[in-house]
Amino acid sequence: MIEAVHNSLGIPILSIVTFLPLAGAAVLLFVRNAGLVRWIALAVTVADFIVSIPILLNFDRTTYHMQFVEHYQWIPSWNITYFMGVDGISVLFVFLSALLGWICVVASWKAIEQRVKEFMIALLVMQTAMIGVFCALDFFLFYLFWEAMLIPMYLIIGVWGGKNRIYAAFKFFLYTLAGSIFMLIGIIVLYFAGGETFDIIALMHQKFSLPVQLWVFLAFFLAFAIKVPMFPFHTWLPDAHVEAPTAGSIILAGILLKMGTYGLLRFPMALFPYATSYYAIPIIVLSVIAIIYGGFLALAQTDIKKLIAYSSISHMGFVTLGLFVLNATGIEGGILQMLNHGITTGALFLCIGVIYERTHTRELAAYGGLAKAVPIYTTFLAIFVLSSLAIPGTNSFIGELLIITGAFGFNKVFAGLSIIGAMLGAVYLLGMYKKIALGEITNPHIREAWDVDGREIAAMAVLALFVFWIGLNSAPFLDIMHVSVNHLIEQMNTVNGYYATIN
Amino acid sequence: MTFDIYNMVLIMPEIIVLSGACLLILLDLVLDQNQKHIIAYLSLFVILIAAAGTWMFAGNNSGEILGRMFTIDGYSTFFKMVFYLSTFLAVLLSINYIKVEGVERGEYYVLMLFALSGMMIMASGTDLLSIYVGLELMALSIYVLTGFIQYNGRSNEAAMKYVILGAFSSGVLLYGISLVYGITGTTQLSDLSTAVKNQGSMDMALVLAIIFLVAGFGFKVAAVPFHMWAPDVYEGAPTSITAFMSVGPKAASFAAILRVFLGALGPVSVSWVNLIAALSIVTMAVGSIVALSQTNIKRMLAYSSIAHAGYALLGLVAGGPDGIAAVMLYMLIYTFMNMGIFGTIILMRKGNFRGENIEDYTGLSKVNKGTALLMLIFLFSLAGIPPTAGFVGKFYIFMALIRSGYVPLAVIAVIMSAISAYFYIRIVMLIYMKEPTREFDLARSPANSLALAIAAAGTILIGILPAWFLDMAKSAIFPG
Numbered sequence: 001m002i003e004a005v006h007n008s009l010g011i012p013i014l015s016i017v018t019f020l021p022l023a024g025a026a027v028l029l030f031v032r033n034a035g036l037v038r039w040i041a042l043a044v045t046v047a048d049f050i051v052s053i054p055i056l057l058n059f060d061r062t063t064y065h066m067q068f069v070e071h072y073q074w075i076p077s078w079n080i081t082y083f084m085g086v087d088g089i090s091v092l093f094v095f096l097s098a099l100l101g102w103i104c105v106v107a108s109w110k111a112i113e114q115r116v117k118e119f120m121i122a123l124l125v126m127q128t129a130m131i132g133v134f135c136a137l138d139f140f141l142f143y144l145f146w147e148a149m150l151i152p153m154y155l156i157i158g159v160w161g162g163k164n165r166i167y168a169a170f171k172f173f174l175y176t177l178a179g180s181i182f183m184l185i186g187i188i189v190l191y192f193a194g195g196e197t198f199d200i201i202a203l204m205h206q207k208f209s210l211p212v213q214l215w216v217f218l219a220f221f222l223a224f225a226i227k228v229p230m231f232p233f234h235t236w237l238p239d240a241h242v243e244a245p246t247a248g249s250i251i252l253a254g255i256l257l258k259m260g261t262y263g264l265l266r267f268p269m270a271l272f273p274y275a276t277s278y279y280a281i282p283i284i285v286l287s288v289i290a291i292i293y294g295g296f297l298a299l300a301q302t303d304i305k306k307l308i309a310y311s312s313i314s315h316m317g318f319v320t321l322g323l324f325v326l327n328a329t330g331i332e333g334g335i336l337q338m339l340n341h342g343i344t345t346g347a348l349f350l351c352i353g354v355i356y357e358r359t360h361t362r363e364l365a366a367y368g369g370l371a372k373a374v375p376i377y378t379t380f381l382a383i384f385v386l387s388s389l390a391i392p393g394t395n396s397f398i399g400e401l402l403i404i405t406g407a408f409g410f411n412k413v414f415a416g417l418s419i420i421g422a423m424l425g426a427v428y429l430l431g432m433y434k435k436i437a438l439g440e441i442t443n444p445h446i447r448e449a450w451d452v453d454g455r456e457i458a459a460m461a462v463l464a465l466f467v468f469w470i471g472l473n474s475a476p477f478l479d480i481m482h483v484s485v486n487h488l489i490e491q492m493n494t495v496n497g498y499y500a501t502i503n
Numbered sequence: 504m505t506f507d508i509y510n511m512v513l514i515m516p517e518i519i520v521l522s523g524a525c526l527l528i529l530l531d532l533v534l535d536q537n538q539k540h541i542i543a544y545l546s547l548f549v550i551l552i553a554a555a556g557t558w559m560f561a562g563n564n565s566g567e568i569l570g571r572m573f574t575i576d577g578y579s580t581f582f583k584m585v586f587y588l589s590t591f592l593a594v595l596l597s598i599n600y601i602k603v604e605g606v607e608r609g610e611y612y613v614l615m616l617f618a619l620s621g622m623m624i625m626a627s628g629t630d631l632l633s634i635y636v637g638l639e640l641m642a643l644s645i646y647v648l649t650g651f652i653q654y655n656g657r658s659n660e661a662a663m664k665y666v667i668l669g670a671f672s673s674g675v676l677l678y679g680i681s682l683v684y685g686i687t688g689t690t691q692l693s694d695l696s697t698a699v700k701n702q703g704s705m706d707m708a709l710v711l712a713i714i715f716l717v718a719g720f721g722f723k724v725a726a727v728p729f730h731m732w733a734p735d736v737y738e739g740a741p742t743s744i745t746a747f748m749s750v751g752p753k754a755a756s757f758a759a760i761l762r763v764f765l766g767a768l769g770p771v772s773v774s775w776v777n778l779i780a781a782l783s784i785v786t787m788a789v790g791s792i793v794a795l796s797q798t799n800i801k802r803m804l805a806y807s808s809i810a811h812a813g814y815a816l817l818g819l820v821a822g823g824p825d826g827i828a829a830v831m832l833y834m835l836i837y838t839f840m841n842m843g844i845f846g847t848i849i850l851m852r853k854g855n856f857r858g859e860n861i862e863d864y865t866g867l868s869k870v871n872k873g874t875a876l877l878m879l880i881f882l883f884s885l886a887g888i889p890p891t892a893g894f895v896g897k898f899y900i901f902m903a904l905i906r907s908g909y910v911p912l913a914v915i916a917v918i919m920s921a922i923s924a925y926f927y928i929r930i931v932m933l934i935y936m937k938e939p940t941r942e943f944d945l946a947r948s949p950a951n952s953l954a955l956a957i958a959a960a961g962t963i964l965i966g967i968l969p970a971w972f973l974d975m976a977k978s979a980i981f982p983g
Contacts, residue, residue: 075970077977078902118872140898144889151883154928158936166936170928177888177924181917184898188905188913 009058012070014084017051017098018131020044025124034116038109041120045102045127052098059091061479064487066137066201067091075140079197083138088484089265089335092477093134093258096342099462100254101127103346104247106459107353111246112160119160122152123247130255134262139187139198143180146259150176153248153256161243168236168243175236179226186219190271204270204491207498217275220268221283227260230283230320231290234313241309242362246353249305253312254346258338261319265335265488269323273492274499276326283324284410288417290317295424299431304362307432308348311388314421315341315396321418322403326492330406331485332478337399339477340387340470344396347384347463351377354456355436358449364432369441374451378437380460387467389429390422395470510568513575516556516583517623523549524616531609539607543598543950546612547591550619554587571691572633573624577979578831582626582758585835586751590619592842593747595954599946600743600849606652615747618644622755631680631690634759638676638723641755642669645748649740661739668722668732676719682712692767700770713768713775717782720763723756724812725805726782727789737805738859742852745801746845749808754834757815761830765822766981772822780820784915786813791923800848800861803926804841807885810923811837814900817916821903824980829899831976836884836896836965843881843958846951847874853946861930866939874945875934877959884962886927887920892965899973 024044031037060067066085074082086094104123112119129152132145150173158169191198193216194206208216226233237257241249269276294314301307319341322334354377355370356362371378387394390401400422407415441447452460470477511518527542527549534541557580565575594612601607617640624637646669650662684690686708687698702709718729725733737745768775790810797803815837818830851858868875884891897920904913965972 074968075973077970077974115869118868144894147889147894150888151879154931155935158932166932169932169936170925173928174921174925178921181921182914185901185905185910185913185917188898188902189910191902192906 008068009054012084013051013055014068014086014094014135015070017048017055017094018084018128018135020048020051021101021124021127021131025121025128028117028121028124031117037117037120038105041124042102042105044124045098045105048127049098049102052095055086055091056095056480059086059088059480061088062483064088064484069137074138078140079199080140081138081199082141083199084135084141085137086135088481090134090262092335092339092480093255093262093342094131096258096339097127097130097134097255099466100250100342100346103350103459103463104250106455107250107350108245108247109455111353111357115159119156122155126152126156126251130251130259133259137200139190139200139203141198142200143184143187147177147180149256153251156248156251157240157244160245161248163243164239165243168239171236172240175226175233179223179233182219183223186216189216189219200267207495208272210274210499213272213275214278217268217272217279220263221279224260224263224268225286227263228257228316228320229260229313230286231293231313231317232286234290234294237313238306238309241312241349242303242305246349246356249349249353250346253308253349254342257312257316258342261316261323261334261338264320265323265331270488270491273495276324276492277496280324280326284321284414287317287321287324288414288421290314291321291418291421292424295421295428298428299424301428302364304352304364304432304436305349307364307428308345308352311425311428312341312345314425315345315388317421318400318403318418321414322399322406325403325406325410325414326489327406327409328485328489329402329409331489332481333399333402333404333406335481335485336470336474336477337396337403340395340399343463343466343470344384344387344394347380347460347467348388350459350463351381351384354452355449359443359445361443361445364435366443367436367446368439368443369437370446370449371437372441373446373449376457377452380452380464381437382433383464383467385429385433387471389425393468393471395467395474397471398474507568510565513560513563513565513568514573516553516560517620517627519553519556520549520616520620520623523553524613524620527609527616528613531613534609536607539609540598542609542612543594546594546616549616550587550591550594554584557583557587567629567691567693571693572630573627574629575627576981578762578827578981579623579627579758581831581976581979582754582834583623585754585838586619586622586626588835589747589751589754589838589842590615592838592846592954592957593743593751595950596746596842596846596849597741597743598950599948600852600951601651601741603852603854603946604652604741605654606741611648611651614644614648617641618648618747618751622751622758625755626758628759629692629762631683631692631695631763634763635673635677635680638756638759639673641752642673642723645744645752648744648747649736651741651744655739657739658741659739661736664732665736672719672722672729675715675722679712679715679719682708682715686712692762695767696770699768702771705774709771710774713771714778716763717775717778720756720760721782724753724760724815725809726812726816727786727809730786730789730809733809734802734805737808738799738801742801742845742849742859745804746842746849749804749845750834750838750841753808753812754838757830757834760819761827762981764819765827769822776820776822779816780909780912783813783816783820784912786810786816787916787919788813791919794923794926797926798861799859800864800930801859803861804844807923807926808841810919811885813919814897814916817904817909817912818900820909820912821900821907823903823907824977825899825903825906827980828973828976829896829903831979832899832969832973833896835972835976836892836962839958839961839965840881840884840891840893843877843955843962844885846955846958847878847881850874850945850947850951853944856944861933863941864930865933865937867934867943869939870943871945877955878934879931880959880962882927882931884966886924888924890963890966892962892969895965895969895973
């Protein structure tokens with residue numbers, strides 16, 4: 001299916017934003033000095049971020065068509081093409097990945113002392129794979145990026161992680177692999193069911209038979225649910241988060257988890273509308289369980305990183321809830337909340353990393369009185385904590401509000417239950433803040449802690465900017481996705497109408 | 504049978520390899536002990552000449568020549584290129600290694616060339632007997648090469664086991680061939696195809712013959728339950744020979760298997776396809792699961808190679824043009840990645856240090872980044888993680904399977920491949936995530952580096968741009 005090319009800048013900008021980090025990684029192979037490695041990595045990621053800005057600025061909000069499309073032959077005998085493009089949903093995550101890219105480098109500036117070069121190479125390769133996932137419009141290409149991500153992430157957790165890093169790396173690798181291999185089978189089944197093509201756009205126009213829909217949906221769902229992670233596939237997440245170095249946690253929370261929900265939205269929901277409504281209730285039940293169960297688990301944690309990790313499970317439960325209530329409000333809320341969670345939780349992990357560099361502990365009990373020792377840091381921490389618990393005026397409020405509104409439009413019981421999760425969020429996050437920042441200083445390390453330096457402030461300030469920007473004026477962000485989301489819903493309704501007539 | 508000089512031209516590559524081998528044996532007599540590497544370089548030269556010859560005839564399809572026992576077609580050309588590649592790489596890996604083992608003798612390379620010619624005959628054979636002759640030529644050479652380190656008990660034991668079990672399995676194969684001949688009155692593959700069509704698939708005698716053929720060939724590719732020799736032989740043989748036999752002879756056996764089963768026995772596929780499917784499931788399962796507990800890397804790779812044979816057998820189950828092309832591509836890819844990983848193992852062997860325990864690789868990346876990175880690439884490729892060639896190979900097998908409607912089989916295969924990922928990434932873990940416990944002293948040599956470079960280039964190139972290789976395989980299938 002040939003679609004008109006929308007909005008080309010005359011340069012293959014998506015390829016540039018995707019492969020610039022990889023090129024940077026190739027350059028790093030030949031650099032020996034660790035200091036120089038850091039600066040090159042920073043330069044590459046900042047450049048990548050700068051490249052991503054015109055994509056957002058020139059994005060045409062009035063069409064649901066894929067924009068900045070690049071389409072070339074790749075493996076003709078399998079009908080595989082190099083097909084890149086973004087719509088109102090994916091463009092936000094390309095931007096988010098590029099944004100968090102340089103923040104990860106900043107977060108690793110001092111934290112990574114061993115094998116800096118290898119770390120930065122892994123980070124840059126990771127960046128290419130992540131942006132590629134959001135841009136790919138050919139299933140083969142998508143799967144390539146999706147799986148290729150495992151290699152650098154396995155190394156990032158396993159080489160530079162904490163004490164129990166090897167176990168966590170294995171768990172991450174095997175869990176994710178186990179999910180994605182079923183997706184691989186699903187992709188190949190679709191290839192044959194959809195007329196021998198891996199072209200995602202062409203496949204979206206196909207009507208698949210019911211057994212194909214129901215089974216392939218499950219195959220995709222498993223892959224993405226593990227990545228999100230949805231209850232009960234979440235057990236890898238706390239291990240991976242706790243053991244990963246700060247940059248690894250930021251990538252995990254900021255982007256990798258989004259890939260799961262992005263995948264759910266882009267593939268199973270768009271490809272199998274019938275199966276989506278068929279499975280919506282069970283998935284919503286799992287989401288609500290994740291929201292509440294994740295909240296209670298977070299409540300019980302004594303390790304800060306673990307607490308945030310479990311809070312991620314709860315927050316991602318909101319996202320999947322929003323997506324599967326299947327109305328525009330819910331889905332837009334879900335997408336916005338993906339962006340918000342990426343920014344806020346990414347920022348929280350950055351905060352944890354920053355303070356860990358100074359105190360070398362993540363035990364809540366070892367903290368107290370941080371506000372007296374490092375006031376600037378504590379201010380930022382307060383902003384991100386409040387954002388995470390969705391205080392009005394911050395980004396998450398808009399997201400959660402939309403999701404819960406959408407959920408009420410779908411079913412009042414689930415919506416009501418999800419509010420329990422939101423309340424739990426306030427309890428564990430404020431509790432955490434109290435234990436860390438308030439009270440008297442008991443730990444001598446905290447007294448010696450120095451406040452954030454310029455590079456850390458820069459990273460936190462940018463993230464805080466987005467917290468308030470989305471919180472106070474979310475319209476520009478919602479506008480970007482609006483047409484695409486409406487198109488998705490329209491498509492689902494048409495197809496479901498079609499099935500209603502044949503059944 | 505008329506003697507046609509053109510036919511002699513067509514089989515020139517085989518003649519070059521065989522006569523080259525004979526000349527090198529004579530040359531070996533006049534060379535000093537410290538000049539033996541000349542034989543190695545000359546064998547590389549012989550391989551290149553033969554490869555050029557095969558390449559020249561690549562467009563030809565000779566039909567069945569030499570009493571309808573032999574053919575030069577795209578299919579055999581593709582496989583011969585795989586054999587040249589694997590022999591070439593194996594010779595490169597051997598040059599320094601057999602010096603370290605102290606068994607630097609000219610016959611070593613000569614035997615490899617003999618094995619190469621055997622494999623070439625197998626790929627070109629269109630008669631069960633010519634295939635059998637090729638197989639024996641190949642197998643006998645490798646029996647000797649397995650026991651080449653005479654002073655080493657393990658090497659002797661491996662050779663002994665291999666020769667006894669190999670002879671037994673050859674007997675089983677031959678018995679199967681004799682049954683086929685008894686039932687159909689022919690061993691020529693295209694005649695056989697016509698004959699079995701008339702015979703019908705329910706003929707019990709034919710099924711019995713097929714079972715014998717499966718057992719005989721199954722032994723050669725180490726399919727479970729005929730795999731018991733593989734771990735011992737892989738472990739005991741000189742590492743360069745382990746590398747060689749894990750790719751070349753395996754590819755040759757698959758070349759013959761595809762031609763016999765999908766070509767000649769294709770019309771009665773219902774009588775063997777379930778058997779092969781069951782065989783491939785247990786082969787993948789045993790290979791993947793037993794490999795998990797290995798501590799010796801050569802043994803582990805033996806089980807890994809068993810598991811990979813299981814995937815390749817799936818291509819046979821899938822059948823059709825895609826099934827054939829998938830196995831062909833898989834064998835090419837497997838040659839690159841397996842040669843690569845064995846090439847890095849050979850690097851470890853220096854002085855009295857064997858470097859065969861998986862633990863010996865602990866912390867390698869701290870000391871030698873380049874070698875560690877190469878191992879990472881080969882191991883992830885063996886595990887089938889993109890963007891490496893190993894993924895493309897598996898992907899094509901799964902595609903062929905699903906096209907033929909074997910979705911459950913594909914699901915079993917991906918589960919096994921996820922299990923097998925564990926033992927590959929465990930080695931990556933040891934290399935990258937642990938501190939070194941000893942000094943590393945790698946036996947680097949230009950020849951070894953060249954082999955590793957070729958293997959790595961192939962592994963990455965096919966992973967990213969498979970189109971050319973894929974089209975080669977697809978255009979080279981025999982009409983099955």
